[in-house]
Amino acid sequence: MVLAFSGLSLAKYVTSSPALMRFLKPVADAYARAAGYRKMGLRYDDLLIEENDTAQKAISRLSERETYDRAFRLRQATQLSVLHRQLPKEQWVTPQEDRRYLNPLIEELRTEEQERAAWDTVKVKKDKH
Incomplete structure (x- = not known):
């Protein structure tokens, strides 16, 4: 089944509906807790697949501090995984800290790519005077 909302993404559709948000927010919070990445x-964006060009470009656009923090979080999580441990509870990432930092850059890059593709396919008509 394909859902089409006249150009709206499913996330935008859900967030625009207070009733859906009240229903789905607890489910989403429970899923994030169960996933265990915090x-x-x-953070959620640390889990995104980096092997595509868009994600690589987005990562390259991060600030120096955000790049360092991301690398630290990934190395720390790898070490904890090897040791089969978790961080102490006071060091867990809170839902307020788990903000999307990479996704806005990815969306920006997709918009740029669409704009570039539109300009690359522009046909110029010569005026006959």
Whole structure:
């Protein structure tokens, strides 16, 4: 089944509906807790697949501090995984800290790519005077 909302993404559709938000927010919060990535000190965007060009470009656009913090979180989580441990509870990433830092850059890059593709396919009509 394909859902089409006249150009709206499903996330935008859900967030625009207070009733859906009241229903789905607890489910989303429970899923994030069950996933366990916050217990390892990771943010959601740390889990995104980096092997595509868009993600690589977005990572390269991060500030120096955000790049350092991301590398630290990934190394720390890898070490904790090897040791089969979690961070102490006071060091877990809170839902307020788990903000999307990479996704806005990825969306910006996709918009740029669409704009570039639109300009690359522009046909110029010569005026006959």
